[in-house]
Amino acid sequence: MSFIKTTETESSYNHLEKMSIKELLININNEDKTVSIAVEKSLPQIETLIEQIVLKLKNSGRLFYIGAGTSGRLGVLDASECPPTYGVSHEMVIGIIAGGDTAIRKAVEFAEDSTTQGWKDLQAHNISKNDIVIGVAASGTTPYVIAALKECNEKGIITGCISCNKNSPLSNAAQFPIEVIVGPEFVTGSSRMKAGTAQKLVLNMLSTSTMILLGKVKGNKMVDMQLSNNKLIDRGVEMIMSELNIDNVKAKKLLHNNNNNVRAAINANNASLNGN
Numbered sequence: 001m002s003f004i005k006t007t008e009t010e011s012s013y014n015h016l017e018k019m020s021i022k023e024l025l026i027n028i029n030n031e032d033k034t035v036s037i038a039v040e041k042s043l044p045q046i047e048t049l050i051e052q053i054v055l056k057l058k059n060s061g062r063l064f065y066i067g068a069g070t071s072g073r074l075g076v077l078d079a080s081e082c083p084p085t086y087g088v089s090h091e092m093v094i095g096i097i098a099g100g101d102t103a104i105r106k107a108v109e110f111a112e113d114s115t116t117q118g119w120k121d122l123q124a125h126n127i128s129k130n131d132i133v134i135g136v137a138a139s140g141t142t143p144y145v146i147a148a149l150k151e152c153n154e155k156g157i158i159t160g161c162i163s164c165n166k167n168s169p170l171s172n173a174a175q176f177p178i179e180v181i182v183g184p185e186f187v188t189g190s191s192r193m194k195a196g197t198a199q200k201l202v203l204n205m206l207s208t209s210t211m212i213l214l215g216k217v218k219g220n221k222m223v224d225m226q227l228s229n230n231k232l233i234d235r236g237v238e239m240i241m242s243e244l245n246i247d248n249v250k251a252k253k254l255l256h257n258n259n260n261n262v263r264a265a266i267n268a269n270n271a272s273l274n275g276n
Contacts, residue, residue, distance in 0.1 A: 006181065007138050007164050007195050011188040028193075031186050035197045038182045039205075046205055049134070049160040049176045053206065054213045056132045056158065063093045063210070064122065067136035068112030068144050070192040071162075071199060072097030073104055075136045078203040086216040087224030087261075093207065096121050098144040111144065118148025127157060134206070135161040138195035140168020140179075149173045162202050164195040178202055219243070223263040227255075236262045244269055 013027055039046075053063055065075030076095030083090050098117065099108025111117070122133065133152045135145040140163035149159045150173050161174035164182050171177035180202060182194040211217065216224050221243070227233045233255070239262050240251040251265075258264040
């Protein structure tokens with residue numbers, strides 16, 4: 001099958017500069033509506049990759065996202081939100097972006113073109129066969145990411161990817177590829193739009209499903225989240241009130257006595273009721 005980079009093909013719309021604000025918004029929104037449908041078609045691939053992630057993380061492995069530009073930033077974002085949301089170590093899910101942390105805010109010229117730096121960046125984290133690496137690249141052609149995955153394959157490290165083109169070089173390099181085919185962007189080639197949205201949706205699925213399967217959610221609550229501000233402390237109190245059917249005062253006391261940890265507070269209360 002030949003490779004066609006549909007993310008960079010001509011937009012279905014033209015003369016964008018002549019559109020009114022309302023027309024621009026309607027057309028962008030119409031394109032955005034197609035993204036979740038494209039993701040839905042990829043659910044079997046997503047499920048297969050999640051199974052691999054959970055296996056690794058249950059055996060003390062780590063999940064790495066590696067990408068460049070928008071794709072790299074999205075991976076860093078997803079990784080950075082796992083510790084506060086689920087109370088896991090910052091070393092469990094790690095986001096790596098071509099050009100380093102500087103590239104999170106400002107583009108680093110030609111960083112994505114290196115065929116050696118991706119593997120070096122992974123080595124800086126002592127990558128091993130215990131871990132799993134997911135390359136994130138909308139185009140599926142980013143040298144930094146492809147080369148890193150190929151090196152991982154040679155070293156016996158499980159690899160996956162998220163791309164938005166069918167049969168891309170990245171998909172061919174990954175053992176467990178996810179392809180979300182969103183088609184041409186509203187602004188030709190601007191893959192931070194639909195492709196970026198698709199990648200964010202898939203990343204949400206990967207990390208959220210994984211954390212649920214690792215036991216980091218109770219019912220539908222983030223009982224292990226870090227209560228790092230007053231809003232989150234209030235949310236923690238509400239969780240305890242709901243779970244234990246107690247009033248606000250008792251819930252606050254329980255939370256305070258258990259290091260502001262919702263799960264610990266609930267477990268302590270249940271233990272006391274059981275006489276333990």
